[in-house]
Amino acid sequence: MNSEEEFFDAETGLESDDSWEVSFKDALVFDSKQVADGSTQENGVFERRKVLPAEMISRNNFSVWSILKKCIGMELSKIAMPVVFNEPLSFLQRISEYMEHTHLIYKACSLSDSIDRMQAVAAFAVSAVASQWERTGKPFNPLLGETFELTREDEGYKLISEQVSHHPPVSAFHVESLKQEFEFHGSIYPKLKFWGKSVEAEPKGTMTLELIKHKEAYTWMNPMCCVHNIILGKLWIEQYGAVEITNHNTGDTCVLNFKPCGMFGRDLHKVEGYIQDKSKKKQRVIYGKWTECVYSVDPKPYETSKKSDKKTANGSKKLKQMYNFTSFAVTLNELEPDMERLLAPTDCRLRPDIRAMENGDIDLASLEKERLEEKQRAAHRERSEDEEEWSTRWFVLGTNPHSGAEDWLYAGGYFDRNYTNCPDIY
Template sequence: LDTKKEKRTRIPYKPNYSLNLWSIMKNCIGKELSKIPMPVNFNEPLSMLQRLTEDLEYYELLDRAAKCESSLEQLCYVAAFTVSSYSTTVFRTSKPFNPLLGETFELDRLEESGYRSLCEQVCHHPPAAAHHVDSRNGWTLRQEIKITSKFRGKYLSIMPLGTIHCVFHSSGNHYTWKKVTTTVHNIIVGKLWIDQSGEIEIVNHKTGDKCVLKFVPYSYFSRDVARKVTGEVADPAGKVHFFLLGTWDEKMDCYKVTAGTGDSSAEGRQRAHEADESRVLLWKRNPLPKYAENMYYFSELALTLNAPEGGTAPTDSRWRPDQRLMENGRWDEANAEKQRLEEKQRLSRKRREAEAARASEDGKSGPDWSLCPDIF
C-alpha cells in the first residue's frame, strides 16, 4: 500500500434524509438485530471491521506501555488504551455496516505509526470478526469479537462477546480483557445518546497483576461526573498500587497509591488522591475535526479509513459498493445495492450448505471456502 500520500481530512457531508426509526424498530422488540435488514439511513459509511480498527486510534499508549520497566505501570497504560477505544462512540449514534462473510479490512500504517492491522469477518450469524495487529514498537494485539444486540423498547443493548489479547514482545507480558455493554437510549423519542456500563477485568497472565475498570452507568439523579470510569491496578496479592480515574469520552488519570491513605475503600482512595501530586495524565481524547457534525462525527482516523487505496484485497471493505454509494450521498442507490448484496450472500450460504451436505453424504470433506470469495 502507498502509505506516504496525504490522508484525506473530509468526506461528503451527510445528506438530510429523514426516516422514522420507530416505524422499523417496532417490529424488532426482543429480537437479534443482525437478522433484520436495515436501510442505510441508520448507518455510517464504515463497516464493523473499520470500526474495530478504530480501537487503534490511541496506539501510542501501547507504544508507551512497551517501554515500561514495571509491569504494574504497563498495566496502567493498557487500561488507558482499553478506555480510549470508547471515546469516539459518544456522538456516533449511527450503526456501522454489517460485514459480509469473508469481507476484510487492512490498515497498513507501518511507515508512519509502526503498525499493520488486518480484520476479517469469519462468521455471518452470529456476526463475528477476527482482528490481528502487529507493531514494530514491541506489541501484538488480537481480538475475536461477536456482536449481539437486543432492542428493548426504549433502548438498544449492544453486547460484544469475545476476548482481546495484547502481548508485549520484550517482557512476554500477556494481557486479556473483554468489552463492556453499549446502550443506545431514546430509540423511540428524543435525541439518541450512548452510554457504556459494566466492568472490565484486565489480567496479566504472566505476572498475575490485575486491573478492574468500572464504567459507571449514567444516572440523571447522580451528582457525579457523566461517563465516569474508575480503576484499580493490583499485584497478585491484591495490593493496590495505582488508582485510575477519568471518563471514557475525555481522559484518564493515574494516581500512585501510597501507604497510610486512611480510608482503604475505592471511594476513600479516590478522595485521597484527587489533590495528589502523583497524578499522571495517561490519555486525553483528540479533538474532533472541524465540521465533524456534518461527517457522522468521525475522528481524524475514521475519515481516512474508507479512502480508496490501491493494492488492497478485492474483499476489502473499501470496495464495498453500497457503503461507497452511501458515503457519496447516493442513499437510494445504496439501499438497492445493499439489498442485492444481502440477497447474494443468502444464496451463497444456501449453496454452501447444500454442497457441504452432499459432501458429507458421499463421505468427502466439504468445499474449501478459505479461497477469496466473490463477495461484492
C-alpha cells in the same frame, strides 16, 4: 509521536509525585513529512484525507420506530435496517478504530515496571471505546468473507480483519508491530438488542495484547454499550459494566468500572477502578471519563481526597457533519488508485454500498446493500445444497493460549498478497 498525547504528570491537587494522566485527543492524521525519505507508504497513501466526499445524510424524514416497533427484545443482527441509519463504514473498519491511540501501546512497551505498563494498557483499553462517543450511526454488517487491512507505516503497525462467521456474526482481527514490538488480536461476537427506547450492544469476545520484549500478555473484554432515546429525544451513548485486564505473566490485574449514567446523569461517562499486584495489594487508582481522559494516582491520597472531576477542553475533535467521525475514522474508507493493486478483492473499501453512502447517494447505497445481501443468501443456499462448509481464509478457530477461551487466531499469509482463493462477495 506528539508529546501532548503521551502520559504526563496530572494536576490532580493530590499530594503525590507519581500521578499520571492520559487524554484521548484525536490521533494524528498521516502527514508525508513524518516519513524520513518523503516516500509514500506501501499502499500508495501520501497524505490522508481530512473530510468525507459528502456530508452526513439527514435522517429527519425517517422513522426508526416504524422499523423497530416489532423488534423489542430481538437480536438486531437478523433484521434488515434501512441504510439511512448506517454510517459509511463496515464493522471491520470500526474495529480498526481500536488503534487510534497506538502511542499508548508503545508507551507500555517502553516502561520497565509492570504496574506502569498496566497503567498504559488500561488507558489503551479505555481509549479503544472512546471513539464511540456520539457515534449513533450503525456500521454496515460485514459480509461473510469480507476483510479489511490497514497499514500505517507512520504509526508502525499493520492490521488485518476478516468476517469469519455470519450467523452468529463473528469478526476476527490481528495487529502486529512492524518492528515486532507488540501483537494485538481478538474476535468479537457483537449482539444488539432493542428494548423499546434503547439499543444495547454486547461486544462479546476477548482482546489480547502481547508486549513481545517483556514477554507479557494482557487480556480483557470490552464494556456494554447502549444507545438511548431511539424513538424520541436526543440520542446519547453510555458504556457500562466491569472490565478486568489480566497480565497473565505477572499476575497483576486492573479492574475498571464503567459506571451507568444514574440519576440526573451524575455518573455519565465515568470510569473508576484500580490496579493490584498478584498479592491483591492495590497499587494505583484509576478514574476519569472514557470520553475525555483518565488519571492514575496513588490509592492513599485518592481515598482521603476523593478528587473531583477535572474538565478537559480538548477531547477528540468530532466532525459533526461527518457522522461524528474522528479524523482517524475519516481516513478508514479512503481508496487511492495505488491501493487497489494491493488490496484483497474482499476489502471493505471495495464495497459498493458503503462507497455510495460515503458519496452521499442514499438510493444507490440502498440498492447495492440489498443486492449484496441477496448475493450472500444465494451463496449460502448453494453451499447448503452442495453440503459444503464455509472455509475462512485468514483466521482459524482455536484456543487463546493465554485465556484458554475459544478464539479465532490469525493463520498468517495475508501480507504475502496471494488472493487466489478469495471469494467473490461483491
